[in-house]
Amino acid sequence: MNALEIKNLNVSIEGQSILKDFSLTIPKGEVHALMGPNGTGKSTLAKVMAGHEDYQVESGTVTLDGENILGEEPDVIAHAGLFLAFQYPLEIPGVSIANFIRAARAARLPNGETINAVEYYKELYEKMDALKMDRKFTARSLNDGFSGGEKKRCEILQMSMLDPAYCVMDETDSGLDIDALKTVSEGVNLMRGPERGFLVITHYQRLLDYIVPDVVHVMFDGRIVHSGPAELAHELEAKGYDWVKESFATTA
Amino acid sequence: MSNTEVQDDAINVDTEKGNFSYPEDYAYDAGVGLSEDTIRYISDVKKEDQWVREFRQRALEIFHKKDMPTNWATKDLENIHFDKIRYYLSKGQQPSRTWDEVPDDVKETFERLGIPEQERKFLAGVEAQFDSEAAYSHMKEELEKEGVIFVGSSEGLEKYPEIFRPYFGKVIPSTDNKFAALNSATFSGGSFIYVPKGVKLKQPLQAYFRINAENFGQFERTLIIADEDSEITYMEGCTAPKFETATLHSAVVELVALKNAKIQYITVQNWSSNVFNLVTKRGMADEGAEVKWIDCNIGSRLTMKYPGVVLKGRGARGEVLSIALANDGQHQDTGAKMIHLADDTTSNIISKSISIGEGRSTYRGQVHMPKHLKNCKNNTECDALLINTHSRTDTYPAITTRGQNNTVQHEASVSKVSAEQIFYMMQRGLSEGEAMSLAVNGFVHELLKAFPMEYSVELKRLIDMEMEGSVG
Numbered sequence: 275m276n277a278l279e280i281k282n283l284n285v286s287i288e289g290q291s292i293l294k295d296f297s298l299t300i301p302k303g304e305v306h307a308l309m310g311p312n313g314t315g316k317s318t319l320a321k322v323m324a325g326h327e328d329y330q331v332e333s334g335t336v337t338l339d340g341e342n343i344l345g346e347e348p349d350v351i352a353h354a355g356l357f358l359a360f361q362y363p364l365e366i367p368g369v370s371i372a373n374f375i376r377a378a379r380a381a382r383l384p385n386g387e388t389i390n391a392v393e394y395y396k397e398l399y400e401k402m403d404a405l406k407m408d409r410k411f412t413a414r415s416l417n418d419g420f421s422g423g424e425k426k427r428c429e430i431l432q433m434s435m436l437d438p439a440y441c442v443m444d445e446t447d448s449g450l451d452i453d454a455l456k457t458v459s460e461g462v463n464l465m466r467g468p469e470r471g472f473l474v475i476t477h478y479q480r481l482l483d484y485i486v487p488d489v490v491h492v493m494f495d496g497r498i499v500h501s502g503p504a505e506l507a508h509e510l511e512a513k514g515y516d517w518v519k520e521s522f523a524t525t526a
Numbered sequence: 527m528s529n530t531e532v533q534d535d536a537i538n539v540d541t542e543k544g545n546f547s548y549p550e551d552y553a554y555d556a557g558v559g560l561s562e563d564t565i566r567y568i569s570d571v572k573k574e575d576q577w578v579r580e581f582r583q584r585a586l587e588i589f590h591k592k593d594m595p596t597n598w599a600t601k602d603l604e605n606i607h608f609d610k611i612r613y614y615l616s617k618g619q620q621p622s623r624t625w626d627e628v629p630d631d632v633k634e635t636f637e638r639l640g641i642p643e644q645e646r647k648f649l650a651g652v653e654a655q656f657d658s659e660a661a662y663s664h665m666k667e668e669l670e671k672e673g674v675i676f677v678g679s680s681e682g683l684e685k686y687p688e689i690f691r692p693y694f695g696k697v698i699p700s701t702d703n704k705f706a707a708l709n710s711a712t713f714s715g716g717s718f719i720y721v722p723k724g725v726k727l728k729q730p731l732q733a734y735f736r737i738n739a740e741n742f743g744q745f746e747r748t749l750i751i752a753d754e755d756s757e758i759t760y761m762e763g764c765t766a767p768k769f770e771t772a773t774l775h776s777a778v779v780e781l782v783a784l785k786n787a788k789i790q791y792i793t794v795q796n797w798s799s800n801v802f803n804l805v806t807k808r809g810m811a812d813e814g815a816e817v818k819w820i821d822c823n824i825g826s827r828l829t830m831k832y833p834g835v836v837l838k839g840r841g842a843r844g845e846v847l848s849i850a851l852a853n854d855g856q857h858q859d860t861g862a863k864m865i866h867l868a869d870d871t872t873s874n875i876i877s878k879s880i881s882i883g884e885g886r887s888t889y890r891g892q893v894h895m896p897k898h899l900k901n902c903k904n905n906t907e908c909d910a911l912l913i914n915t916h917s918r919t920d921t922y923p924a925i926t927t928r929g930q931n932n933t934v935q936h937e938a939s940v941s942k943v944s945a946e947q948i949f950y951m952m953q954r955g956l957s958e959g960e961a962m963s964l965a966v967n968g969f970v971h972e973l974l975k976a977f978p979m980e981y982s983v984e985l986k987r988l989i990d991m992e993m994e995g996s997v998g
C-alpha cells in the first residue's frame with residue numbers, strides 16, 4: 275500500500291509506557307494533522323518512526339509503502355523516504371548549511387556518482403528564496419546561533435532539498451512569526467502532491483489555516499482518541515482539550 | 527613479488543593506506559638492543575668523523591642517566607623495551623636521485639603511498655626514508671642552483687659541517703629529555719636543509735618516513751636553517767604497517783630561522799596504532815623571523831610532542847597550530863612551548879583535540895615570558911571535542927610568567943558530540959561514520975582554513991577514514 279502505516283504501536287521509555295496501541299495510516303497525497311496536549315507522545319511517535327534508539331518498541335509495526343522501518347538505523351529510514359522536521363533542531367558547529375545538505379544528498383547517490391555543484395547551488399538558492407532565507411545563510415554553521423524561527427525555516431529548507439516521500443513536521447510553527455508562518459506554509463504547500471504524505475504535528479489551528487489538512491487527529495495519553503475533518507482544529511481551538519479528555523474518559 | 531600481489535588483494539589500500547609491508551632484506555643491520563657497540567656500528571657504517579662519534583657516545587650516557595618521565599607522563603612508556611628494538615636497518619646508505627634507481631619493493635611502497643605523484647604535482651623536492659635511511663632524495667634543479675641544500679643528516683654533517691655543525695644539537699641539546707638523548711645517540715636519516723639568504727621557496731619540500739620492519743626504532747634527525755630573509759615550507763608524512771609488537775619513532779627536529787626568515791613546518795602523523803611516537807621539535811626565531819608549526823597527529827599508540835619556538839630576536843613570531851585525534855587505544859599527549867626571550871615577540875597557539883571511544887588526549891602548554899620584557903603577546907586557544915562518554919581529555923595549560931607590559935590570553939573549551947546530534951544528522955541520511963566525520967570536520971574547520979590547501983584536503987580525507995573506521 276502507498277502509505278505510511280502505523281499499527282498498534284506500543285512504545286515505552288525507562289519503563290514508562292508512552293505510546294499505547296497507537297495506529298494511524300497516512301496515504302500518499304494526504305496531509306494529516308496531529309494535535310494533542312503536552313506530553314501526550316507526539317514527538318515520541320515522530321522519533322520512534324525516525325529510528326531513535328532511546329525508545330523501547332514493545333509491539334506494533336511501522337511501514338513505508340509496505341516496507342518495515344521499525345528497528346532500522348536512522349539513515350536507512352531516511353533513505354527509505356521519511357523526513358523528520360525536528361521540534362528542537364540540533365546545532366552542528368562548523369558545518370555549513372550548504373555542505374550539510376550537500377553531504378545528505380551525496381549520501382543518497384549510488385556509488386561513484388557526484389553532485390553537480392552548479393546545479394546544486396542553483397536549486398539551493400531557489401528554495402532559499404522561496405522560503406525568504408538570506409543567501410548568506412548557506413555559509414553559516416547549521417542552526418548554530420540561529421533564532422528559533424530561523425531553525426524552523428532551515429528544517430523546511432532541508433526537507434524540500436531532500437525530497438522525501440513522507441514528511442513528519444514536529445511543531446514547525448512554534449517559533450515562527452506571523453509572516454514566517456505564511457512563507458513556510460507556502461513552501462510546504464508547494465511540496466504537496468500525490469506522491470507525498472505529511473504528518474503535521476501542531477498545537478495551533480493557525481498553521482492549519484495555511485496548510486489545510488485532509489484529516490485532523492486528536493491524540494491523548496498515547497493514542498488517537500478522535501479524528502475528523504479540518505474543521506476539527508477550529509473546534510479544538512475554541513474548546514481546548516478538556517472535552518476530548520472527558521469524551522475519552524467515557525470511552526476508556 | 528608474488529607476495530606483494532597477495533597483499534594487494536588482501537588489503538584495502540584506500541582505507542588502510544599504510545598497512546602493508548614487504549619482506550625484509552637489509553644490507554646493514556645493527557642487531558637488537560642498544561649498547562656502545564650499536565652506536566659504534568652506526569658510526570662505522572656512516573664513516574663518521576670523530577666529533578660525531580663523541581656526540582653520539584655522550585648522548586648515550588645521558589640517555590642511560592635520565593629517568594623515564596613517568597612522574598608526569600603516562601606509565602605506558604614503561605612498555606617500551608629498549609633492549610628488544612632494532613636501531614639501524616638499511617639497504618644501503620646512499621639515497622637514489624631518481625625513482626628508477628630505487629629498489630623495486632621500496633619504490634612500490636612509496637608509489638602506494640602516493641609520494642611520486644605528489645612530487646610531480648606540487649613539491650619542490652622529496653626525501654623518502656625507508657627504515658633508517660633515505661631511499662630517495664631529489665630536489666628541483668633550479669633550487670640547487672640557488673644554493674639550497676637538501677640532504678640527509680649524515681651527508682649534511684659530512685659535506686657541509688661549516689653550515690650545519692654550529693646549529694646541530696644547539697636548539698635541542700641531548701640533555702633536553704630522555705628521548706632527545708636517545709635520538710642524539712642513534713640518529714639516522716632525516717633532512718638537513720639550508721636555504722641561502724633571500725631565497726624564497728615557492729613550493730614545499732617534503733620528507734616521508736616509512737617504517738617497514740617489525741621491532742624497529744626510527745630515529746631521524748632534521749635540521750633546517752633558513753638564512754636571513756629566506757622562506758621555506760617543509761612537510762613531513764609518515765606511516766607504518768600494523769605489527770603485533772610495538773614500534774618506536776623518536777625524532778629530533780631543529781629549526782633555525784635567522785633574521786626575517788620564515789619557516790613553516792607541517793606534519794601529518796599517521797603512524798599505525800602500535801607506534802610510540804616520542805618526538806622533540808623546536809625552532810629558534812631571530813629578529814623579525816617567524817617559525818610556524820602545523821602539527822597533526824592522527825595515528826600512533828602514544829604520541830608525546832610539544833613543538834616549541836624560542837623567540838630569541840626582537841619582533842620574532844612563533845605559532846603552533848595543532849590537531850590531535852585520539853581513537854580507541856590511542857593517547858595523543860601534545861601541546862606547545864613558547865619561550866619569549868626578546869621584546870615585541872608574539873606567539874600564537876591553537877590546539878584542537880578530538881577524543882573518540884576510549885581515546886585520550888592531553889594538552890600541555892608552556893608560555894614563558896620573563897617580566898623584564900616589553901610588548902610581548904601570547905594567545906592560546908585550546909579546544910577539546912569528545913565523542914561518546916568513555917573518551918577523556920586533560921588540559922595542563924600555560925605556566926606563565928609575565929610583566930605588566932605583556933599580554934597573555936588563554937581560552938579553553940570542551941565540547942561533546944551528543945547522541946542527539948548524531949541522530950539528527952543520520953535522520954538526514956548520513957551514516958554514523960559520516961555524521962561523526964562531519965562533526966569533527968566542523969570542529970577543526972576554522973583551523974583548517976589556515977593550512978595550505980593540499981594539506982587540508984589530505985587531512986580531511988584522513989579524518990573521514992578514521993571516523994568511518996571508528997564506528998563499532
Ligand SMILES: Nc1ncnc2c1ncn2[C@@H]1O[C@H](COP(=O)(O)OP(=O)(O)OP(=O)(O)O)[C@@H](O)[C@H]1O
Nearest residue numbers: 287288292310311312313314315316317318319328
Ligand atoms: N528521553 C526521555 N526520557 C524520559 N522521558 C521521556 C523522554 N522522552 C519523552 N519522555 C516523556 O514521554 C512523554 C511524551 O513526550 P513527548 O515529547 O513525546 O510529548 P509531546 O506530545 O511531543 O509533547 P509537547 O506537545 O510538549 O511537545 C513525556 O511525559 C516525556 O516526559
Ligand SMILES: [Mg+2]
Nearest residue numbers: 316317318361
Ligand atoms: Mg513534542
